[in-house]
Amino acid sequence: MQHADPGPSPIATLPAVQRVSAVLWPSFLFAGVATMVFFALIDPLVLLDCQGVPPLSRTGAYSLGFFLFWLLTAGASMCTLYFLGTRIPPRKPIEEPDGS
Amino acid sequence: MNEPKVPDIPIEFADEVERELYARRKKIYPREVTGRFASLRTLAVWVLLGIYYVVPWLRWDDRQMVLFDLPARKFYILWFAFFPQDFLFLTFFLILCALSLFFFTSLAGRLWCGFACPQTVWTEVFMWIERKFEGDRARRQKLDRAPPTARKFLIKGGKHAVWIVFALWTGFTFVGFFTPIGDLAQRLAQFALGPWETFWILFYALATYGNAGWMREQVCIYMCPYARFQSAMFDRDTMIIAYDPGRGEPRGSRKRSVDHKARGLGDCIDCTMCVQVCPTGIDIRDGLQYQCIGCAACIDACDAVMDKMEYPRGLIRFTTENAVEGKPVRVLRTRTVIYGTALLLLSAGVLAAVLMRTPLGLDVLRDRNALYRETPQGLVENVYTLKVINMDEREHRYSVEIAGLPGARLILEHDDVRVAPGEVLAVPVRVQVDPYALRHASSSLTFLVKAVDDPDLGAHREARFLGPTPVAAR
Numbered sequence: 001m002q003h004a005d006p007g008p009s010p011i012a013t014l015p016a017v018q019r020v021s022a023v024l025w026p027s028f029l030f031a032g033v034a035t036m037v038f039f040a041l042i043d044p045l046v047l048l049d050c051q052g053v054p055p056l057s058r059t060g061a062y063s064l065g066f067f068l069f070w071l072l073t074a075g076a077s078m079c080t081l082y083f084l085g086t087r088i089p090p091r092k093p094i095e096e097p098d099g100s
Numbered sequence: 101m102n103e104p105k106v107p108d109i110p111i112e113f114a115d116e117v118e119r120e121l122y123a124r125r126k127k128i129y130p131r132e133v134t135g136r137f138a139s140l141r142t143l144a145v146w147v148l149l150g151i152y153y154v155v156p157w158l159r160w161d162d163r164q165m166v167l168f169d170l171p172a173r174k175f176y177i178l179w180f181a182f183f184p185q186d187f188l189f190l191t192f193f194l195i196l197c198a199l200s201l202f203f204f205t206s207l208a209g210r211l212w213c214g215f216a217c218p219q220t221v222w223t224e225v226f227m228w229i230e231r232k233f234e235g236d237r238a239r240r241q242k243l244d245r246a247p248p249t250a251r252k253f254l255i256k257g258g259k260h261a262v263w264i265v266f267a268l269w270t271g272f273t274f275v276g277f278f279t280p281i282g283d284l285a286q287r288l289a290q291f292a293l294g295p296w297e298t299f300w301i302l303f304y305a306l307a308t309y310g311n312a313g314w315m316r317e318q319v320c321i322y323m324c325p326y327a328r329f330q331s332a333m334f335d336r337d338t339m340i341i342a343y344d345p346g347r348g349e350p351r352g353s354r355k356r357s358v359d360h361k362a363r364g365l366g367d368c369i370d371c372t373m374c375v376q377v378c379p380t381g382i383d384i385r386d387g388l389q390y391q392c393i394g395c396a397a398c399i400d401a402c403d404a405v406m407d408k409m410e411y412p413r414g415l416i417r418f419t420t421e422n423a424v425e426g427k428p429v430r431v432l433r434t435r436t437v438i439y440g441t442a443l444l445l446l447s448a449g450v451l452a453a454v455l456m457r458t459p460l461g462l463d464v465l466r467d468r469n470a471l472y473r474e475t476p477q478g479l480v481e482n483v484y485t486l487k488v489i490n491m492d493e494r495e496h497r498y499s500v501e502i503a504g505l506p507g508a509r510l511i512l513e514h515d516d517v518r519v520a521p522g523e524v525l526a527v528p529v530r531v532q533v534d535p536y537a538l539r540h541a542s543s544s545l546t547f548l549v550k551a552v553d554d555p556d557l558g559a560h561r562e563a564r565f566l567g568p569t570p571v572a573a574r
Binding site (some may be wrong): 015018058059065 | 125170171173184187190208294296297299315318320323
């Protein structure tokens with residue numbers, strides 16, 4: 001079955017530094033915001049009282065929290081980048097049943 | 101037999117062609133520039149970096165003047181102590197910063213980018229270090245093209261070593277805003293830094309080294325959100341850097357002694373100095389472009405050339421679109437007035453709120469170990485921990501009362517609720533009530549904390565009191 005080639009995604013043709021920055025930098029910013037808001041409301045020592053959590057200092061908790069947030073937001077940015085690259089080949093017009 | 105020479109056409113596979121659709125980034129070698137604006141930029145570097153590196157060492161009373169004490173959950177700025185409850189102030193402060201940036205941009209364009217932005221400031225220092233090791237523009241280009249030799253290794257190695265040391269000092273200072281820097285320095289000297297401190301010092305050192313040493317203008321072009329939206333705040337009266345084609349075109353080289361106007365030439369001698377000094381590598385003569393950070397190096401370079409040619413300065417200059425077309429210059433316009441007024445009102449509001457905030461914070465934490473307890477007398481009991489935060493500058497004694505739950509009795513473990521200034525005291529309390537007096541399984545209860553020596557100073561917080569489902573409801 002012959003499909004028309006959709007061509008390379010414009011995302012793939014962007015410089016590597018731009019693609020890497022587009023994932024790592026916005027995720028960094030929003031992970032920072034999330035960390036600040038979350039830990040302003042919730043004292044990490046209260047969380048550390050929970051069972052099964054490693055014994056960390058407050059600074060350790062802030063740092064771990066930040067990196068977990070960053071991982072999450074980076075995952076979201078990566079998905080965004082990935083989906084921006086979707087290209088579908090142009091559909092060949094066919095005869096519709098109603099004659100259009 | 102002389103056959104016509106067939107040109108050698110290089111054949112590349114389609115895949116590779118597609119992969120090479122963008123040109124590899126060509127390193128930019130900005131030429132050194134001196135002039136009015138270069139001097140202003142250098143002054144800005146000294147002032148701003150001076151503030152950054154000196155402020156953590158300044159003291160106020162017996163503590164660091166600016167300290168974002170994360171482990172203790174308190175931010176100190178001058179004589180203020182901010183607690184997590186004051187997080188709203190931080191939000192408003194950031195909004196204020198954004199609004200002032202918009203206001204400034206509508207007036208003066210990208211002056212922030214070229215003169216004050218940390219990326220610009222640190223990149224300037226790193227490039228100054230690079231020039232000390234590798235020389236001027238021509239020398240730097242030559243060195244990069246040269247094969248690897250011992251001399252090249254020593255020069256590059258020396259530059260990176262100084263870069264790394266400077267980056268480490270920057271990272272250390274940054275962590276010094278979050279942990280008292282004197283103490284940090286002592287522990288550094290004894291190699292006794294905590295693991296997280298060490299990690300963050302190295303992290304910020306790496307970020308400084310990477311952004312200022314390697315990335316440079318790439319940060320402005322690919323990473324900065326302000327770069328992308330700053331032009332939305334422009335109008336035809338915003339100050340920009342522009343080349344005057346009316347004066348400069350047609351361009352062409354000529355001897356100084358020649359009457360260029362008679363020859364039909366404009367003032368531009370096409371020396372390309374404006375392109376050589378540009379840190380983002382653009383040609384301002386093509387018009388204002390996205391990459392232009394408004395550093396005015398091209399203005400300085402062109403002015404210097406104009407001086408040598410004995411032409412008037414300002415072929416490239418700070419101007420506005422309207423000014424270039426000869427229209428009158430307006431500073432007070434709808435856009436600037438709106439931004440300015442909003443800025444003024446918000447600043448006044450935030451300042452008033454900060455100065456008038458109640459220096460008493462109260463948090464109520466209900467003991468979650470059990471929904472409720474039954475006392476031997478058959479009363480329903482809930483246990484709470486009150487966090488009383490004295491944000492004032494002197495010690496206070498506080499009284500604790502409850503309201504909103506008829507028939508409830510408050511039992512304090514200790515009668516004397518005394519909190520030192522800037523401290524948080526955890527006060528365990530119990531509330532007991534007859535189960536038949538409860539109307540709902542979950543009732544609302546208000547805790548009131550008042551300063552004994554200042555009846556105007558008080559805080560209240562609502563909490564929930566849980567009990568069994570009331571008899572009437574069953």
